[in-house]
Amino acid sequence: MTTISRGTPAGTERSPLFCDPALAARIERAEVELIAQGNAAASRRRPPGEAVGFVLPLAGGVASYAEDGSPLNKVAGLGFGVVPTANDLAEVERAFASRGAPVQAEVATLADPAVADLLTGRGYRLVSFENVLGRALDGAHRTVTPPGIEIRTSGQDAFDQWLEVMADGVAVSDTEGVAAHEEFTREVLLGAMRDLAAAVGVRRYGAWRDGVFAGGASLRISGDIAQFGGAATVPAHRRRGIQSALLAARLADATAAGCEVAVITTQPGSKSQHNAQRSGFDLLYTRAILVREPA
Known part of the structure; x- marks a missing residue:
């Protein structure tokens, strides 16, 4: 088993997760x-x-x-x-x-x-x-949600709504950082999101802002690795702390599930990367x- 550098003792500043x-x-x-x-x-x-x-x-x-x-x-x-x-x-x-x-x-x-x-x-x-x-999951993580925002798992009854919100969020990409090298039609994007949501160990999350379904995300548990993927916020609800709240909720659930490491993939220099690093994720490597x- 790989040795995971978990940082410094409690009460001192956390050291970055080292990836070999x-x-x-x-x-x-x-x-x-x-x-x-x-x-x-x-x-x-x-x-x-x-x-x-x-x-x-x-x-x-x-x-x-x-x-x-x-x-x-x-x-x-x-x-x-x-x-x-x-x-x-x-x-x-x-x-x-x-x-x-x-x-x-x-x-x-x-x-x-x-x-x-x-x-x-x-x-x-x-x-x-x-x-x-990535981030080492070496302690309790509490969920943090700004006023007016609620994060909860998205059941099968809300699956189609979750898909539409995710597609809406992805369709209008963030202007920060390096732009993605490819674009997808809405039909293909919806199909791929539906397919990935069917993978073993996937949990879906919805974000409500003042009662409106404003964002979504997913978490997949694979052994002791927690994959954070498929996060999106409808453009009208961005810059309200939804992405950070979705990250916090998934960190808490991944820790409770016994995962050792949480990972997330982002475009270089993007707002998603900024949010992840603010939530304690470290750059492990580049593809x-x-x-x-x-x-």
Whole structure:
């Protein structure tokens, strides 16, 4: 088991969470599980005979294609223990090319450098980055909500409303930080959110501001890793503390569930990253996003 640096004794300033390749491997394995389960849900969602996706194991990671334009179309989890061969990658590239799609590989900076060397040698080009932040869950966390805001779990009866609010929040991106390198149609985004919400261990949260459903988020428990994902606030309700309140609620629940580490992925320099760091998350590593267009 990886040793987790939990900081200094109680009563002194908390030290940052240190991430070594072993901890990064655990986080990336949780990400691979989530992608594979979301892909399986996408396949179940489509009518019989119309499923176009695939999931291919790749050197300890995964190559996933769910449907045209989906955020689940990616290669993830490479470079921890095994480096893919040129033949492995050629098979994946053919599978994506047969659907007219580029291959998007997300490679952690703590992965084996041979992976990035192999990809760039095959014509993959760097298009963007995303940051992975984490926090050791080593004590009690209390929920903190500003006046007029209520955070509670979102049940199945409110699932469609949760999806719409999440899509509304994501559709109008935050103007701070580095812009995302890709955009998704509302239809595809709703489908992907529905699929990821079906993954094992996912809990949904809703944020109400003065009685109005104003934001949402999700939490996935994977062993001792808590993945914070899918957080969004409707534009009219931003800058009211909703994101911080959603973070606090999930921190409390992840701690109560016995998780050791909470992780969240953000765009570099974004408001989401700012909120996460204000809530005690530390930058663990970055994922480089490399893309190879179909031949």
